[in-house]
Structure formats: structure tokens, C-alpha cells
Amino acid sequence: MMRHKIAALAATALLAGGALANATSASATVDPPSGGWDHTWTTSDSNPGGTAYIAEYGDIVSVCDTDADGVSPRVQIAVQYPSGAYHIRYTLTASGGEGACASARASMGGIYDLPEDTSISVTVWLGPDYGSVTTHYYVNDH
Numbered sequence: 001m002m003r004h005k006i007a008a009l010a011a012t013a014l015l016a017g018g019a020l021a022n023a024t025s026a027s028a029t030v031d032p033p034s035g036g037w038d039h040t041w042t043t044s045d046s047n048p049g050g051t052a053y054i055a056e057y058g059d060i061v062s063v064c065d066t067d068a069d070g071v072s073p074r075v076q077i078a079v080q081y082p083s084g085a086y087h088i089r090y091t092l093t094a095s096g097g098e099g100a101c102a103s104a105r106a107s108m109g110g111i112y113d114l115p116e117d118t119s120i121s122v123t124v125w126l127g128p129d130y131g132s133v134t135t136h137y138y139v140n141d142h
Helices: 002-011
Strands: 020-022 039-042 050-055 060-065 073-080 086-093 101-104 118-126 131-140
Touching (some): 039 118, 039 131, 050 118, 060 073, 060 086
Parallel strands (some): 020 086
Antiparallel strands (some): 039 050, 073 118, 118 131
């Protein structure tokens, strides 16, 4: 178990600007936080190739590759501004094939610390071309 956690941490890469993160893990799910996942959403394909997990407390966002389809799932987090428009905060990509996951949390600071009492948009899709896209919303209230 410790080796798995070390490997997952070692595989996390934040690119310049901090807008894209990749990570891998040994399973197609991530351990839920102590309070559990508040939201779980999948891509729209018949055998969902990607699943996004959201825990509002701690702003934990994870995306996992749940199908050996050769396409990396992605999740994009956007925040609604007072104007009503949504502005993208970051995108995570679960690269590495089935079982790969990528995660971000408020404790990483900056763009990952989502504002409270604000509408958050979560878009989940496959590959670079927005295949099997779904978009969901929630109010980040805890």
C-alpha cells in the first residue's frame, strides 16, 4: 500500500502554470475522503471510460480511467464569476491507461482552492477531442 502511494505521488506532474496535472495509480478508483464523495459523474459513453469524483470539503477532485479504450479521461473545473460566466480553473488528465487516476485538492493552493458558496462546473470527457462529454454543476458549500 505504501509503495502504491509513493508511486502515485512520484507520478504526479504539474506543468508550468499549474493548469494541468497527471497522475497514475494501480486501480481505477480513488479512496474516498473520510466524509465520502459528494458527487460522482462519468463520461457519456455506453461503458464509461472515465469517472470524476468530487468531495466539496477540501475541494478534492479526482478523475480515473475506467475502461481500456486507449483514451485518457479528463475533468475540467470551472468557477462561476459574479457576471454569470464560468472561468476554467484547471484540467486533470488520467493518463496511463485503465486504472490511472489524477487528483487535486485545496491543500495544493492557488487554482485548486475553490471558492465557497459558488457554483462549480465539472466537465468530464474522453481524449483530447471532448468525446463522450458530460457537464455537471454544484454549489461548493462545505
